[in-house]
Amino acid sequence: MEVPCVRVRPQDGEATRSALAARDLVDGDHEITVEEGWLYVPVTEASVAANAGYDVVAHDVAARRGQLMPADVLGEEPSYERLGDIAIVDEEDPDRARAVADAIVESDLPVESVLNRASKVKGELRVRDWEVLAGDTRTVHREYGYEYVLDLATVYFSPRLATERHRVARQVDAGERAFDMFAGVGPFVIPFAGRGATCVGTDLNGAAIEFLLENAERNGVADRVTAVARDVREVATDYEAWADRLVMNLPHSADAFLDTAVALAGDDCVVHYYDIQHDEDPFGPGERAIRDAAGSSYEVRVENRHVVRSYAPHEENVCLDVRLTR
Numbered sequence: 461m462e463v464p465c466v467r468v469r470p471q472d473g474e475a476t477r478s479a480l481a482a483r484d485l486v487d488g489d490h491e492i493t494v495e496e497g498w499l500y501v502p503v504t505e506a507s508v509a510a511n512a513g514y515d516v517v518a519h520d521v522a523a524r525r526g527q528l529m530p531a532d533v534l535g536e537e538p539s540y541e542r543l544g545d546i547a548i549v550d551e552e553d554p555d556r557a558r559a560v561a562d563a564i565v566e567s568d569l570p571v572e573s574v575l576n577r578a579s580k581v582k583g584e585l586r587v588r589d590w591e592v593l594a595g596d597t598r599t600v601h602r603e604y605g606y607e608y609v610l611d612l613a614t615v616y617f618s619p620r621l622a623t624e625r626h627r628v629a630r631q632v633d634a635g636e637r638a639f640d641m642f643a644g645v646g647p648f649v650i651p652f653a654g655r656g657a658t659c660v661g662t663d664l665n666g667a668a669i670e671f672l673l674e675n676a677e678r679n680g681v682a683d684r685v686t687a688v689a690r691d692v693r694e695v696a697t698d699y700e701a702w703a704d705r706l707v708m709n710l711p712h713s714a715d716a717f718l719d720t721a722v723a724l725a726g727d728d729c730v731v732h733y734y735d736i737q738h739d740e741d742p743f744g745p746g747e748r749a750i751r752d753a754a755g756s757s758y759e760v761r762v763e764n765r766h767v768v769r770s771y772a773p774h775e776e777n778v779c780l781d782v783r784l785t786r
């Protein structure tokens with residue numbers, strides 16, 4: 461439908477839209493549209509905009525629909541998490557799970573699949589069971605500018621750790637050597653490599669390593685990434701004293717791998733050690749275990765204890781950023 465629009469070059473679009481909005485001139489019922497090098501901002505009062513010096517033209521733009529949300533369909537806001545085009549829900553009652561999934565699919569959210577958590581993460585590979593309520597378990601997830609292809613049926617991935625991964629990635633310098641001992645599909649390795657680090661990632665899960673390699677290609681960092689589908693303890697012998705930075709994201713069991721971490725650590729190495737800690741023992745077993753493993757060969761300094769998220773009542777998922785020097 462043809463409506464009056466202010467026409468500007470796209471690079472001036474946001475400034476123009478804000479200036480028009482400040483005068484209450486933006487027509488919210490129609491879409492802002494880019495066409496053939498011009499951006500068209502629909503306006504409510506053509507003459508006022510023209511008198512203010514804007515280039516006003518009649519242009520064909522689409523009417524804007526109100527976004528239909530799951531709550532509009534269900535009558536209440538359901539709880540769900542987004543991972544690419546998957547919505548993850550946690551519903552015990554099968555009828556409720558069905559109703560929530562139908563509401564999500566019917567809504568305007570860009571969601572193709574709805575998965576219900578059907579178990580806790582389990583076993584060495586930390587993969588959970590899923591009830592597929594719509595679509596399938598494979599997706600492409602975007603996190604801080606990088607894309608990750610993954611299949612939740614075969615690999616671990618949690619979008620809740622995005623901010624934490626970004627916190628760590630921001631510490632990485634170009635040229636450093638980083639080793640992710642439990643790398644999954646690469647959400648630490650890929651942004652590290654994106655900052656110019658040379659990276660090695662290991663994972664017991666062959667499917668995760670295949671995705672990691674695909675993700676390295678997809679994000680243009682494959683030349684700086686080595687990925688190995690084996691137990692990190694077997695790979696470590698090839699990388700003794702190699703690492704400037706280690707990531708140990710295997711809460712509950714990382715302490716069993718501290719000897720391996722010490723073997724991998726170079727002369728000045730930062731270890732990001734993930735742990736589940738009780739609030740009464742915040743510097744508890746994790747720090748003691750690191751000091752024990754390092755023995756007298758390294759000076760151990762806990763530079764930061766960062767709470768990633770609450771894990772259970774009185775328990776927190778924390779990251780200890782620990783510097784080992786010798």
Ligand SMILES: C[S@@+](CC[C@H](N)C(=O)[O-])C[C@H]1O[C@@H](n2cnc3c(N)ncnc32)[C@H](O)[C@@H]1O
Nearest residue numbers: 584585616642643644662663664665691692709
């Ligand atoms: C909690 S997940 C973390 C994955 C990834 N860092 C992330 O943030 O998505 C732990 C990963 O460690 C892997 N893993 C478990 N034991 C391992 C071992 N001995 N050697 C290498 N990887 C292992 C699992 O397969 C799983 O992918």
